[in-house]
Amino acid sequence: MNTIKVLQFGLGPIGVRSARLAAGRGNMELVAAVDIDPGKIGKDVGELDGGGNLGVAVTDDVARALVELKPDVALHTTSSRFDAVWPQLEALAGGGCSVVSSTEEMLFPRLKHADLCDEVDALAQEKGVVLLGTGVNPGFVMDTLALVMTAVCYEVEKVHVDRRVDAGTRRLPLQQKVGAGISVEEFAERKSRKAIGHVGLPESMALLAHGLNWPIDEMEEGLEPKVAPRDIRTEYLEVRKGRVAGIHNTGRVISGGRERITLDLQMYAGCEDPHDFVKLTSTPPIETRINTGVAGDLATAAMLVNMACRAVEVARINPGLRLMTDMTLPRLAG
């Protein structure tokens, strides 16, 4: 197998991790790293996490990187919205580079941006590249893994996935993102301007429904604060009893008049039994539990890098705007 040339696009915490991981893989070479932050341009990527230089300087000139370095695939970690990242995807795909992106809406872009998808798909096919959205959630535990578990079923009446994350053991930005420590009123205010909550639950549900060939009659999403039942102290902050410990996001899909998909995501400080749990109401019935759950920060970078190998493979046989359901078997690809 040829070495896969990788461009890292976006150098936030996840992007630096995926860049470093790609650089360390025997079958990959990190050839370029792109960010628009003037404070990062010109530095070695490895300076950004202090983990040792990687021999690649950050640039903001994507076009030049594409022409001069001819990357096979970009690891794309910039923003959650598909329409917002489309110009970036267009530049990458237009330059003949496949893209594996953590953009949450890109897990199932037709859900909210159907108008854009035909254009994106046509460009990707013309250029012989794959464009794929993935990650851990959305991208794995609440969608792809649940789909894989249905492979051994005669029939499936319902898919339910629980994910419980102890935000208290995660980095400070995540604790802040789920609102740990704020008041219930502040939570309501943030919710009203869509400034809190997990992004991607609708896309996970849409991927599940698509993969199982279930028409969606209705899709609902809910968000409530997870209120601290007692004082909780994390490494970084304290949550007083009665204040917000985190989020409780729910989703459900009605198909053919019945509730067939339910997702339940709780991310909060003080969660005592973190886990992922897939329950299929099916023949045979299937219950799968991942003890302690899949840790998001590390695993999202890993998923991007691992799926990059699949994207390069699928680009040769079935280029286009693709979904996790179109990929060859997801797995570690070292």
Added chain:
Amino acid sequence: MNTIKVLQFGLGPIGVRSARLAAGRGNMELVAAVDIDPGKIGKDVGELDGGGNLGVAVTDDVARALVELKPDVALHTTSSRFDAVWPQLEALAGGGCSVVSSTEEMLFPRLKHADLCDEVDALAQEKGVVLLGTGVNPGFVMDTLALVMTAVCYEVEKVHVDRRVDAGTRRLPLQQKVGAGISVEEFAERKSRKAIGHVGLPESMALLAHGLNWPIDEMEEGLEPKVAPRDIRTEYLEVRKGRVAGIHNTGRVISGGRERITLDLQMYAGCEDPHDFVKLTSTPPIETRINTGVAGDLATAAMLVNMACRAVEVARINPGLRLMTDMTLPRLAG
């Protein structure tokens, strides 16, 4: 999507189940059923399990069925050995029909029949069909599922899979197959002529190693009787204390001088905690447990039918002798 035309090849218990399942799927049509047993030829497939006629009469004339009915895919359930089924595969592929087979060795045919594989692959590519071996074990719990779990990992040092099956709750032939009720001496005798034990552990290990790109230095397989610690009574038979309750099969792969894959399969009457368990020694560490395990009989037929949809899909973009790692995402395909 067009209706997928299905030929059932082999009408043992699993084959009749997969035929019935395919006949009931909205996106499939059972068009033909093939067996060599004179006692079955001419009967409606549905007579074989008494579950109601399916409108398809059993025939032994494969060639005619292929020409007249033009099936897209065959569900193939005849024998465990790849070289033994090759003439059947050749007839099917030669007639332009993809094959999804429960032939255990076909999960990774290059392990024991590398010489044959180039020829098979060339024919499949020429005819634009996919030939795939799959099932529950081998095919899912001890290989494919474990691979999928590695997708969220930075690195994986070791893969371990436990499977515990309570043979006592399964049909009589399975209880007999694992030796429930025989003496330890009889077990040793059967083992010496390779007449007992699970078929497919080496293939599962080979698929894991292939999927993870781990060279195999050494592969070992072990088989011991699981001796009844007390009297055990099942619906069909009794196992006295000290006699054989079932099998304990183990496998391990040494790669790069280290033990990197271990499989532990126990199928016996009286197993009190049946389950499947995938443990990755990895970053992040991952432990996945399927409560009660995936029941083999139902699930094998389901896996064949579900993967038939994937085989038809992959035949259009990447025909050939293929592995589970080459398939688009395994899932229920109703």
